[in-house]
Structures are given as C-alpha cells and as structure tokens.
Amino acid sequence: MSPYLFVLVAEGLSALINIVVSKGDIHGIQIFRGTPKVSHLLFTGDYFLFYRATLTEVTNLMGLLRSYAEASGQEINMTKSEVFFSHNICRPAREDMACIMGVHQVLGTSMYLRLPSIIGRSKKANFAFIKDHLLKKINSWRGRSLSKAGKEVMTKLVLQAIPSYIMSDSVILDDIMKDIKKMLNCFWWGGINTNKGVMWLAWEKLMYSKKEGGLGFRDFNMDMVTKQGFHMMTKPKMLVSKVFKARYYPRSSFLEVSLGNNPSFVWRTLWRSRKFLTLGCRWSIGDVSRIKVMSEPWLRGMNKVAWEVLKGKCVYDINVDNVRLTNVKQWDVQEIRDVFTHDVANDILKVPLLEDVLEDSMVWKEEQNEVYRVKSSYWLLRSFQTNRLICREEGDWGSLWNIKAPPRAKHLLWRIFRGCLPTRKKLRQHFVQCTPNCQLCENSEEDECHVFFGCGTTNQSWRETGLYSNIEPCLNNFSDVNALILDICSIKDMRNAGRVAVLIWMIWNNRNNAIWNNDREEASKLGMQAYHT
Secondary structure (H helix, E strand, O other), X not given: OOHHHHHHHHHHXXXXXXXXXXXXXXXXXXXXXOOOOEOEEEEOOEEEEOOOOOHHHHHHHHHHHHHHHHHHOXXXXXXXXXXXXXXXXXXXXXXXXXXXXXXXXXXXXXXXXXXXXXXXOOHHHHXXXXXXXXXXXHHHOOOOXXXXXXHHHHHHHHHOOXXXXXXXXXOOOHHHHHHHHHHHHHHHHOOXXXXXXXXXXOHHHHOOOOOOOOXXXXXXXXXXXXXXXXXXXXXXXXXXXXXXXXXXXXXXXXXXXXXXXXXXXXXXXXXXXXXXXXXHEEEEOOOOOOOEOOOOOOOOOOOOOOOOEOOOOOOOOOEXXXXXXXXXXXXXXXXXXXXXXXXXXXXXXXXXXXXXXXXXXXXXXXXXXXXXXXXXXXXXXXXXXXXXXXXXXXXXXXXXXXXXXXXXXXXXXXXXXXXXXXXXXXXXXXXXXXXXXOOOOOOOEOOHHHHHHXXXXXXXXXXXXXXXXXXXXXXXXXXXXXXXXXXXHOOOOHHHHHHHHHHHHHHXXXXXXXXXXXXXXXXXXXXXXXXXX
16 A cells, blocks of 8 residues: 555544644643644654543543544554553543543653653663663674674674664763763673673774774764754754744744753753854855844854954944845945955855845755755864874874775784784783793794794795785884884785785784684795785
C-alpha cells in the first residue's frame, strides 16, 4: 500500500481532533501563558493526544476515536496504547479513566525512539542506557581479532553512532561523556573491558584530525544541538519554536535571551548553543531591517562588527535601514561614505540587497548555500579552541596517510610516530614486567630503532627487498626513529614508500609471532613478500 494513504488517514484524524477542540469538547495542553495549545502530535503510525483528565473529556475522546474507526476502517489498538497522568491527579481518578479508555497506565519512565519519555531529576540515571548499549556492543565483539584499522572503522561507524541520535537533542552530561570516552579508549587500546591494556594516549588526543597527529575521532554533541538552535532561529513558525519563544524569550531574540527562571533540561541544552551560533551566523538583510549596524553580525567575512567610523559620527544605535535609500532596496552610498572609513564603506557596499529576501533572517556563513551543517560547525568550533594542546610531531603527516600501503601498515607507522608501540623498552617505562632484550637476537634492548633497523634479522630483510639503498643514507643522518621513518615515507616514489611501510609491518608482525606463538619467518621470506606487495 502507498504510504500516502496513511498520511491522508492521519490528516483525517487531525481534522477530527481540530473540530472537537474548536467546539471546546477537548482542551489541549498549554505549557505557559502565550504558548500555543497542543492537542495532538502525529509521528508515522504513533499518535499523541493531550487532554484534561476529566470524565467528560475522556468520554468525548473515546467518541472521537470511535468515529475515526468507523470512517477510516482503522481501529485503535488499545492493548498497545498507554495513558500518562500528571502527578496532581489522584490515584482513584487515574484508575477510573484508564478503565474507561481500556488502556494501561504508565509512569512515564519508558523509552520512545531511544529517548526517555520524561527527563527526571537524575540526568545521569536518565542517560545511563547509552553506556549500557556501548558496553553491550563492545562485548559482542569479544574474541574477534580486530586490527587497529578495523577498530577505527568500527569505532567511527558503529560505536560513535550509538549516541548520535540522543546527541541531536540533548547535551550529554560531562560525567557520562567522560565514561563513554573511557570505554571507547579502552576498546581502542585493549579491546576487552576486562583487559584494558595500556592507555598509550588520551582519547582527546585521538580526536585530533589525522593532519594534526590524531585519528579523526569526533564529538558532534554540541554541533548537533546547535543545529536545533539554528532551526529555531530560522524557522520561527515551527511549533517547537513558537513554544520556546513564548515561554523563554517573548520580547527578545534567541541570541539575546538569558537562561531564565526554572528552565527545563531541553531549554538549558538549546541555550548553550547560542554562543556557538554567534561564531558562524550572520544576518541576511530583508525589506525592513532592524539589524543594529555596530552590534550585530551582518557584514560578510566579519565575526564581530568593530569598524572604524569617521570622527564625530555616532552610529552605535542606528539600524541598517538608516544607511539605505527610502522605499528602494539600495545602499545610500553618500551616507555610508560620510559615516564610515573608506575600507569599511567599500565592504558595506559589496553586500548585495536581494529582492527575494523579505525579512531579516539568520544564515550560516560557513556554507555556500548558507544552510547549517554539522561538519562545518565542528571545524569552526575547533578553530576557536585555541587553548587545546596540538600534539603534532615534526614532519609531513599527509605523507604518512597518503602512502600506497594497507591501512594496517599506516596505523603501525602512526603508532610508532606517537610513541604508542609496545616495545619492551616502552612497556617497562609503563611498569610492565618483561625482559628488556630483543626476542629475536637477544643482544640489545628492544626499542623501535632496534626492532626495525638495528636487529640483524631486520637488516637482512631490508637487503632482500632492495630497499636498503633507500634507507642507508637516512640511517646515518637520523638518530630518532620517528624522523627516520617520516623521511623514508617522504620518498617521491610512492610505490617504494609503500613497500617500506609494508616491510615495517611485516617485521613487527614477525616479532609478535615469535613472542606469542614461538614462530618466526626467515628474513629472506619477509623481504621477498614485501617486495612483491
């Protein structure tokens, strides 16, 4: 059946409800004085009906549903329906009305669309289910041997997607976010919650982009909430926009409003997005503009209006309309040049006054189509986080990720550069008890330089691949293994750079097999396999 049939039937029910409400037989709920009354909400096959808890309105509501069933042929399934009463209704009255309706009464603690139906006092308890879902998914992968490249994909596409829907409406508490990051970091480095392993880097450092030395894991929580705030500003006719405006800022704008008294959890969340919207939003000028010239963002390419004006000119209280021609959508060139300096005046005159923009409206200046996108918001906010520490190693990180090699080889190189490779020297520095010497030659302390370039078995592998001539000059010029490998990976011949990366991975894999399985490949075989890769 066509889905449009269900839409038409739902519109029929909505029309019936509106008729009954207009007669005064049923009254919707009103959140606050001045807010629109809400009698019903429809979402796909779900219907939410709001009415006063009286026997009269219950009887009228049941009569309406019977009329709807007779007209449409769709009978309401009362066994799957629920009713929730506010706390000021006594228990006998609740039971009587639930019995008349033939539905069971609920306390409002259930979930709908993976969100709590009602946000209680304990926000931590309300959103604890996110951690449970993450832990369940991580435990379902127990016993699977996932490479670091595989874990990157699973973390970005599966684990970080679990809380994304909740993040679009609510700012998750700092305590819960801290626990989530800890679980993700534990999975990344250890994989099993009972065997955490060594946390070589904090999760915040893994969240840096790959150009900065991280892995590009992201936290979109505030960006997704900011999207809702942007919609409230740009779509004032939405029901949710009308409700929040009437309740919290009836005489001001969303960007200017204070938190207010007794704010709800959702309003606190949206209110926090204001400071982020000011970074990426600007006004698009309409027919009648009340935009303050000096205090509001409207000039393209400027975050704050802090312009130089000519001496003796007071413009701090004027609107954009004051520098336009009357009844014509054009700039008053003479007035602008009389008030502002030459450079500022030229910038103002470059702003187009579009005929199709009838009212002042907010646009997202980070996108060409001026529509908010979470991705552009994410990078904008990161560019303003000047207090964060950029853990960037010397060298060209782009060369590492552009190497023509399997992802597992690139991830191994990244771990070497970030000092996250569990050589015996590094393990002992993290208080892991183990012998310091190399497992293969047992002659020297095992560190990165010895494993990949100093061990006798390793040298033979490099010679077998024919790559020793490429790395020999570097061995004499660099004492730091990070700088050494970065220089090797910057080889103009990307195919040889890829072979270098593959051989490094094969050397490390052979070392692990020797330790854990007491099995090792001959150096000549390693070199030949890397050569033919």
